[in-house]
Amino acid sequence: MAPSTSAPGSRVVTAGFFDQYPRFYETSETFAYPSRLNLRHEAIFGENRDVFEGRRVLDIASHDGRWSFAALQAGAASVVGIEGRPELVDAANATFAHYDVSPERYRFIADDIYHALAEEPWEFDVVMCLGFLYHTLRYNELMARIRRCNPTHLIIDTEVATDDRALVHIRVEDIGPQRNAVADDFSHEGRVLSGRPSVKGLETIVGAYGFEVERYSDWAGLVRDNPENADEFKNYRRGRRVTLRCKAQD
Numbered sequence: 001m002a003p004s005t006s007a008p009g010s011r012v013v014t015a016g017f018f019d020q021y022p023r024f025y026e027t028s029e030t031f032a033y034p035s036r037l038n039l040r041h042e043a044i045f046g047e048n049r050d051v052f053e054g055r056r057v058l059d060i061a062s063h064d065g066r067w068s069f070a071a072l073q074a075g076a077a078s079v080v081g082i083e084g085r086p087e088l089v090d091a092a093n094a095t096f097a098h099y100d101v102s103p104e105r106y107r108f109i110a111d112d113i114y115h116a117l118a119e120e121p122w123e124f125d126v127v128m129c130l131g132f133l134y135h136t137l138r139y140n141e142l143m144a145r146i147r148r149c150n151p152t153h154l155i156i157d158t159e160v161a162t163d164d165r166a167l168v169h170i171r172v173e174d175i176g177p178q179r180n181a182v183a184d185d186f187s188h189e190g191r192v193l194s195g196r197p198s199v200k201g202l203e204t205i206v207g208a209y210g211f212e213v214e215r216y217s218d219w220a221g222l223v224r225d226n227p228e229n230a231d232e233f234k235n236y237r238r239g240r241r242v243t244l245r246c247k248a249q250d
C-alpha cells in the first residue's frame with residue numbers, strides 16, 4: 001500500500017454514511033460490515049465528491065444498490081445500476097422506495113453487464129466499476145463499452161494481484177456465491193474464468209482505453225486513523241485492494 005500523505009488523525013470517519021441508511025447492512029451477504037462499507041464510502045465518495053454533482057452515473061455490478069444510492073446522495077442527477085442477480089435488483093428497488101428516492105433519478109437493470117451495455121447507446125458522465133474487475137477477464141470488451149458511454153471519469157475499486165509487473169492473475173470462480181461472477185455467454189459448468197490485475201496491470205488496462213489515473217484513494221490514511229474492526233477491511237490494509245479515480249483523455 002502506498003504511504004499516506006495525510007496528517008495523522010485527519011482521516012477519522014466518525015459519522016458513517018450507511019449508519020443513516022442501515023437497510024444496506026441487511027440486503028447483502030457480501031461483506032456488508034459497517035466499518036468496511038463506511039470506509040469504502042469515504043474512499044469512493046469522500047475523496048471524489050467533486051465529480052458527482054449533477055452528473056449521470058453508471059454503477060457496474062450495482063449489487064443491492066448501495067453505491068448507486070450513495071452517488072445520488074453525493075449529488076448525482078441520476079444513476080443506472082446494472083446487476084446480474086435479479087434478487088439484488090429487487091432489494092435495491094425496495095430500498096430506494098423505502099428511503100423515498102424519486103423514481104426519475106434511478107433505474108436498475110437485472111442483466112449481465114456485457115449484454116446490457118451492448119443493448120443501448122448509453123451516455124454517462126461517471127462510471128463506477130466497484131468490486132467487479134476481479135470477477136471478469138473480458139477487459140477489452142468491458143473497457144471498450146465503458147469508453148463508448150463517453151464518461152469524463154471512471155472510479156474503480158478492485159482487488160489487485162500483489163506483483164510489480166503489469167499482469168493479470170487468472171483464476172476460476174464458482175458462480176454460486178452472491179459476490180462472484182454470474183453465468184454469462186462464456187461460463188462453463190457453473191464456473192467463470194476471471195482475473196485479478198496487478199496495479200500496473202490495471203493502469204495498463206485503463207490506459208489502453210484513454211483513461212489516466214488521477215489518484216488513488218488514501219487507504220493508508222483511512223487504515224491508520226480507523227483502527228477499530230481492522231479485520232473487516234484487511235484486503236485494503238494489506239494493499240490487496242485499491243480505489244482509484246481515472247479521467248478520460250480527449
Ligand SMILES: C[S@@+](CC[C@H](N)C(=O)[O-])C[C@H]1O[C@@H](n2cnc3c(N)ncnc32)[C@H](O)[C@@H]1O
Binds near residue numbers: 060063085111182
Ligand atoms: C463483489 S460484488 C460487488 C458489489 C458492489 N459493486 C460493491 O462494490 O460493493 C460483485 C457483484 O457483481 C455482480 N456480477 C458479477 N458478474 C456480473 C456480470 N457479468 N454482470 C452483472 N453483474 C455481475 C454480482 O452479482 C455481485 O453483485
